[in-house]
Amino acid sequence: MAKEPKPQEIISQINYKPPQKSWMNLPVERKEGMFCYGAKEKSLQTVDFPNPRTWSVLDEDWKLPHNWQEIVLEGMAERLKKYRSFKIFMDICVRCGACADKCHYFLGTGDPKNMPVLRAELLRSVYRGNFKNIGKVLGKLAGGRKLTLDVLKEWWYYFYQCSECRRCSVFCPYGIDTAEITMIARELLNLLGLNIEWIAGPAANCYMKGNHLGLEPHTIKNSIDFLLDEIEEKTGVRVSPTFNRKGAEILFVTPSGDLFADPGTYTCMGYLILFHELGLDYTWSTYASEGGNFGFFTSMELAKRLNTKIYAEAKRLGVKWIIGGECGHMWRVINQYMDTWNGPADFLEVPISPITGTKFENAKSTKMIHISEFTADLIKHGKLNLNPKRNDHLKVTFHDSCNVARGMGMFEEPRYIIKNVCPHFYEMPEDTIREKTFCCGSGSGLNASENMELRLRGGLPRAMAVKYVQEQYGVNMLACICAIDRAALPPLMNYWVPGVDVTGVTELVANALVMKGEKERTTNLRGEELPNIAK
Amino acid sequence: MKVLLPLLAVIILVLLAYLGIETANLHLLFGVIIPYLAIFIFIVGVLWRIVRWAQSPVPFRIPTTCGQQKSLPWIKSACFENPATGIGAIGRMVLEILLFRSLFRNTQTQLKQGPYFLHLEEKLLWLAALIFHWSFFIVVIRHCRLFIEPVPSCISLICRLDGFMEIGSPVVFLSGVGLLAGISFLLLRRILSPKVYYISLPIADYFPLLLIIAIAISGILMRYFVKVDVVSLKAYTLGLLRFQPVIPADVNVIFYIHLFLVCILLIYFPFSKLVHMGGIFLSPTRNLANNNRMKRHINPWNYPVKVHTYEEYEEHYRERMKQVGIPVEKD
Ligand code: SF4
Ligand code: SF4
Numbered sequence: 011m012a013k014e015p016k017p018q019e020i021i022s023q024i025n026y027k028p029p030q031k032s033w034m035n036l037p038v039e040r041k042e043g044m045f046c047y048g049a050k051e052k053s054l055q056t057v058d059f060p061n062p063r064t065w066s067v068l069d070e071d072w073k074l075p076h077n078w079q080e081i082v083l084e085g086m087a088e089r090l091k092k093y094r095s096f097k098i099f100m101d102i103c104v105r106c107g108a109c110a111d112k113c114h115y116f117l118g119t120g121d122p123k124n125m126p127v128l129r130a131e132l133l134r135s136v137y138r139g140n141f142k143n144i145g146k147v148l149g150k151l152a153g154g155r156k157l158t159l160d161v162l163k164e165w166w167y168y169f170y171q172c173s174e175c176r177r178c179s180v181f182c183p184y185g186i187d188t189a190e191i192t193m194i195a196r197e198l199l200n201l202l203g204l205n206i207e208w209i210a211g212p213a214a215n216c217y218m219k220g221n222h223l224g225l226e227p228h229t230i231k232n233s234i235d236f237l238l239d240e241i242e243e244k245t246g247v248r249v250s251p252t253f254n255r256k257g258a259e260i261l262f263v264t265p266s267g268d269l270f271a272d273p274g275t276y277t278c279m280g281y282l283i284l285f286h287e288l289g290l291d292y293t294w295s296t297y298a299s300e301g302g303n304f305g306f307f308t309s310m311e312l313a314k315r316l317n318t319k320i321y322a323e324a325k326r327l328g329v330k331w332i333i334g335g336e337c338g339h340m341w342r343v344i345n346q347y348m349d350t351w352n353g354p355a356d357f358l359e360v361p362i363s364p365i366t367g368t369k370f371e372n373a374k375s376t377k378m379i380h381i382s383e384f385t386a387d388l389i390k391h392g393k394l395n396l397n398p399k400r401n402d403h404l405k406v407t408f409h410d411s412c413n414v415a416r417g418m419g420m421f422e423e424p425r426y427i428i429k430n431v432c433p434h435f436y437e438m439p440e441d442t443i444r445e446k447t448f449c450c451g452s453g454s455g456l457n458a459s460e461n462m463e464l465r466l467r468g469g470l471p472r473a474m475a476v477k478y479v480q481e482q483y484g485v486n487m488l489a490c491i492c493a494i495d496r497a498a499l500p501p502l503m504n505y506w507v508p509g510v511d512v513t514g515v516t517e518l519v520a521n522a523l524v525m526k527g528e529k530e531r532t533t534n535l536r537g538e539e540l541p542n543i544a545k
Numbered sequence: 546m547k548v549l550l551p552l553l554a555v556i557i558l559v560l561l562a563y564l565g566i567e568t569a570n571l572h573l574l575f576g577v578i579i580p581y582l583a584i585f586i587f588i589v590g591v592l593w594r595i596v597r598w599a600q601s602p603v604p605f606r607i608p609t610t611c612g613q614q615k616s617l618p619w620i621k622s623a624c625f626e627n628p629a630t631g632i633g634a635i636g637r638m639v640l641e642i643l644l645f646r647s648l649f650r651n652t653q654t655q656l657k658q659g660p661y662f663l664h665l666e667e668k669l670l671w672l673a674a675l676i677f678h679w680s681f682f683i684v685v686i687r688h689c690r691l692f693i694e695p696v697p698s699c700i701s702l703i704c705r706l707d708g709f710m711e712i713g714s715p716v717v718f719l720s721g722v723g724l725l726a727g728i729s730f731l732l733l734r735r736i737l738s739p740k741v742y743y744i745s746l747p748i749a750d751y752f753p754l755l756l757i758i759a760i761a762i763s764g765i766l767m768r769y770f771v772k773v774d775v776v777s778l779k780a781y782t783l784g785l786l787r788f789q790p791v792i793p794a795d796v797n798v799i800f801y802i803h804l805f806l807v808c809i810l811l812i813y814f815p816f817s818k819l820v821h822m823g824g825i826f827l828s829p830t831r832n833l834a835n836n837n838r839m840k841r842h843i844n845p846w847n848y849p850v851k852v853h854t855y856e857e858y859e860e861h862y863r864e865r866m867k868q869v870g871i872p873v874e875k876d
Contacts, residue, residue: 021660028743058851092846094601095829101598102824105750107741108647108670111654117662127744144748144816151550153746179609183641183648183674184821185830187609217853227862228869253871296862296871297855315850326855345835346607350842372616372629376838383616390619419610419627419835422620441652441664445611445626471654474662 014043014462017506020470024120026111033128034135034150038164040067043463044119045167046456049210054203056214057305057312061203072163074202079157083140085198090141096194099186100137103127109178109188114449115171118467123168126178126188132165133195166204169195171464173453174307174339175412180445192454197309205308209455213304216316221266221300227253230296233269237279244537246529249286251294254327258293259364261324264335264381265302265493268514274496276535277336277514281381284516287525288365288388292333298323301340302493306347307455314351317343320378321352331361332378336514338453338492341380342417349376366391382423382491385519389430395524400534401432403541404487406518407479408437409472409499410447411492419445424491424515431522436483442475452498465498466505473506480507488512547745548736551752555759555806562805566798575801576781577790583808590815595823604844606837608634609830611647627835634834641831645675670734677727681757683707683720684764691775691782715768725761728754749818756810763803771797 015023029036045067054062063073075081090097109126111117116124123129131153138145138154145154155161172192179187199205212222219226225233231253242248252258262285268278285292298319305312324332334344349355358377361370368387373379388394406428414420421444429435442448451469479485488499488510499512521534533539565571612623628634640646653667686703690696708716732754735741745751767773773796781793793800814820826832859866859873866873 021656024656026656026740028739033743091601092604094598094603094827095607097598097601098824098827098829101594102818102821102828104818104821105741105744105746106648106670106674107738107744108651110740110744112652117654117656122740122743125740125744131744148748152748176609179830180611181647181650181652183645184825185609185641185647185828187607187830190607190830220858226865227871228865231869231871254866255872296866297858311850315852318850318852319855322852322855345837347605349837350605350844351847353841368617370616371839372614373838375841378838386620387617390617416609416611417607419612419614419623420616421613423616426620439664441654442662445609446650446652471662474660478661 014466020118020463020467024118024467026116026120028122033122033131034155036123037160038123038167040163040167041463044461045170045464046206046208046458046461049203049205049207053207053210053214054205057210057217057308057315059203059205059210059308059312060201063203067166072202072204078162078202081201082157082162082198085201086137086141089194089197093190093194095187095190098184099130099191100134102184103130103134103186104183105131106183108181108183109186112178112181113172113188114175114177114451114471115173115464115468118451118470119464123164124171129168129172130186130188130191132161132168133191136161162199162202162204165195166199169199170206170456171468173412173449173451173456173468175449175453176416177412177446177449180416193306193310196307200308206455206458208458209304209307212455213308213312213316216300216304217312219299220295220297220319222302222304223266223270225266225269225299227296230266230269230294230299234278234282234294237269237275237282240535241279241283244533244535245283245525245531247283247286247525247527249282251282251285251292253294253296255293256327258291258327259330260290260292261298261320261327261329261332262292262294262335263298263301263320263332265337265340266300267302267493267497268335271497273500273512273517273536274493274514276517277493277496279535280514280516280518280520281335283520283523283525284385287523288393290364293327293329295323295327301334301337301344303340303343304455306339306343310347313343313347317348318352320348321355324355324377325357330359331373332358333361333381333384334378335381336491336493336516338411338413338494341420342413344376344378345418348378363387365393380420380423380491381516382420382427385516386423386426389427394519396431396519396522397524398431398433398522400522400531400540401518402434404432404518405434405436405483405485406432406487406489406513407435407476407485408443409450409476409488409490409495410443411490411495412447412449412453414491415445415447420491424489427515427519428489431518434483436479436485438475438479442471448472448475450492450495450498451502453494457494457498462501466502469498469502470506472499473502476503476510477507480510486510489515489518491515547742547747548751548755550747551755554752555755558756558806558809559759559763559802562802563798565805566801572792572801575805576792577785579808580785580804583811587811587814590812591820591823594815594820595827598824598827602845603829603833604846606833606835606842607829608833608835610835614835629836629839630834634832638826638832642825645671645678647831648674669730673727673730673734675727676723677731680720680723680727684718684724687718687720691779692786694779694783713769717769721761721765721768725758725765728757728761732758753810753813753817753819756806756813760803760806760810763799763806767797767799767803771799773797773800
């Protein structure tokens with residue numbers, strides 16, 4: 011693993027002035043710490059991906075099939091036929107540069123190929139050079155390039171330096187979505203077995219075991235049992251959830267990261283506490299034990315293969331509808347793709363909250379609602395006995411996860427919840443929240459450890475916005491509704507903004523929630539002393 | 546270098562028209578054949594592009610959501626930035642196409658010592674683009690005077706509004722000034738801003754800018770300096786429209802240069818990034834409603850995929866599931 015640079019080193023290296031040499035002639039330099047390890051043979055085999063083999067990114071020879079160019083160009087032609095978005099986005103960019111400084115990877119590296127427009131041009135140049143007459147004839151003069159091995163390696167490097175966060179698309183006058191281009195570029199790379207292990211491994215796990223961490227059914231049960239003990243110790247209440255229970259009213263699906271590592275586990279305790287307190291008739295599933303969809307970072311097809319499990323399990327268990335936990339890209343997938351891939355979910359009913367009677371018309375077709383929608387509705391109807399004073403020691407700010415923000419548009423629900431369970435809430439600067447939110451720097455499967463420098467650089471704009479509210483208001487807690495964020499933001503905060511912790515929104519809810527029959531609480535779920543006034 | 550080559554190309558085009566008329570007397574070619582050809586290529590080309598785009602389906606509903614979703618009734622949703630209905634989506638498109646809404650959001654981000662990021666409002670690009678495109682549009686509408694007889698009152702009105710400042714004689718049209726000012730800004734920005742210069746392509750980006758500038762300059766010359774006879778021009782354009790072309794007698798060569806450059810623009814249009822004019826209407830991140838969870842969207846090429854079924858899963862883990870008390874299908 012590459013040595014982590016010091017913060018000052020990173021800052022002093024960032025230079026937004028582009029180099030003299032044209033980007034078409036600028037060879038790609040693969041820097042350690044800036045990329046993830048290549049996908050393993052076994053992971054690719056598990057999901058039947060092409061060209062499984064042992065290879066290493068820094069090797070000269072990537073062990074590609076001999077006709078790799080043909081494969082890629084055919085793949086491009088096929089996708090041009092299948093996606094209007096791809097065709098249009100290849101044709102209408104005017105290179106106005108409005109997107110150029112919107113990407114956190116560009117802001118954190120100064121590398122011109124991390125400007126969304128150039129990232130897209132890496133692919134577009136090959137499109138022009140192979141599919142457009144003018145590009146075929148005039149070549150580089152008309153912005154056309156041939157598909158060489160160097161170009162392919164450049165694709166690999168920069169399309170795995172895009173977290174598919176869509177921030178660029180917000181500012182583009184034509185709505186060109188570089189995340190969409192990246193998704194298609196990654197599909198093309200996957201035709202040659204060129205993935206990264208941090209994506210391929212979790213995707214294989216999701217496929218075989220149901221969740222990206224590869225937790226087997228008994229391990230899931232054990233992990234949650236452990237959390238139940240913790241809950242009992244802190245609240246005096248014994249919670250007893252069910253697994254794979256037929257006939258439950260609701261299926262609950264959350265990212266498996268919540269079961270495993272802090273601070274996600276506290277959010278998971280939050281779900282358990284909340285549902286117990288409501289007496290909700292719900293069940294967990296060990297088969298559909300993952301909301302996050304790592305297939306989404308490889309190809310539409312694999313994403314669909316993984317997503318299928320949610321409806322299949324809902325049908326098998328005979329539930330009426332589904333609640334989804336706090337996860338970023340899971341919600342982009344559910345909002346934009348699930349119903350199209352795997353619907354119609356006509357064996358389910360339109361979600362109705364059994365506590366408030368609210369009918370969730372906005373989920374009429376998918377029959378799946380976000381836990382923040384569910385909780386906000388509970389609070390609005392006064393169904394929760396909350397003591398916000400228990401969160402009095404927290405000065406909270408909220409990080410909008412890219413996918414939920416720009417692929418769904420959920421901004422108010424989590425804020426409404428936080429404001430009702432925390433006395434102190436502060437927004438980060440306007441240009442860094444809501445649809446303009448900055449990525450954690452580790453999205454779309456880039457939260458490995460070997461690419462830590464890339465993550466720290468990519469997370470810089472987010473971190474600086476947190477630093478601002480830390481300095482202004484003494485913010486010490488960063489709330490989010492995404493499991494990747496809960497994994498990626500703590501190291502980012504430690505590095506750039508020490509003193510700020512990371513939490514899920516439901517953890518905050520559970521801490522403020524006064525449960526029936528609870529003992530006098532002296533600590534929060536993390537085992538930290540509660541402020542005196544708050545017990 | 547990036548700029549010189551396309552500049553050279555435009556100069557050559559001007560010379561071609563000049564020499565073609567002045568020395569070779571190719572009035573028929575420049576006055577009739579090329580214009581017909583250009584219009585034909587333009588119309589067929591643009592239609593072909595749009596049909597080609599439309600042939601590819603929109604398999605998924607992927608709007609970029611720039612505002613609050615429609616969810617609980619007491620939460621105010623952003624009806625245009627994150628439309629839940631078709632009408633909202635149309636509203637969003639109108640804001641995009643007429644007012645360049647997304648570009649209006651533009652910021653400029655700088656890294657300062659501290660360190661911290663400064664996100665500055667950046668409205669210049671928006672303003673210049675808006676002025677340029679609207680001016681261009683009005684100029685085109687104004688030119689319709691030449692093609693329609695009698696001139697419809699709405700066009701006359703636009704002309705009058707356009708020249709309402711009543712400066713000079715003939716009256717200076719604001720759209721002409723706006724066109725030239727807007728496009729000059731865009732060109733200068735493309736040359737002077739290091740980032741934009743870096744991403745620019747020689748032919749695709751500089752050529753159309755320079756071509757349009759040349760068209761504007763020749764048009765202005767014709768109107769204010771080398772006066773050309775509008776009556777005979779109109780006879781000429783109407784003749785073209787009726788397929789009874791008459792070559793205008795005694796028109797200054799500047800007219801032919803102007804006309805030739807316009808023809809080149811029309812021919813170039815369908816093959817270039819200029820088709821963004823049509824493409825913007827079809828952009829799936831903007832023209833769809835975000836009602837994905839309410840309404841099912843159909844993917845025409847959806848196909849069944851291989852999945853790891855629950856049966857296979859249970860088969861594998863049955864014993865361990867039983868051990869920890871997780872219910873199974875088969876004992
Ligand atoms: S903002 Fe859009 S049109 Fe402008 S350079 Fe970026 S992708 Fe191209
Ligand atoms: S999607 Fe996000 S990471 Fe990718 S280019 Fe756009 S802004 Fe950068």
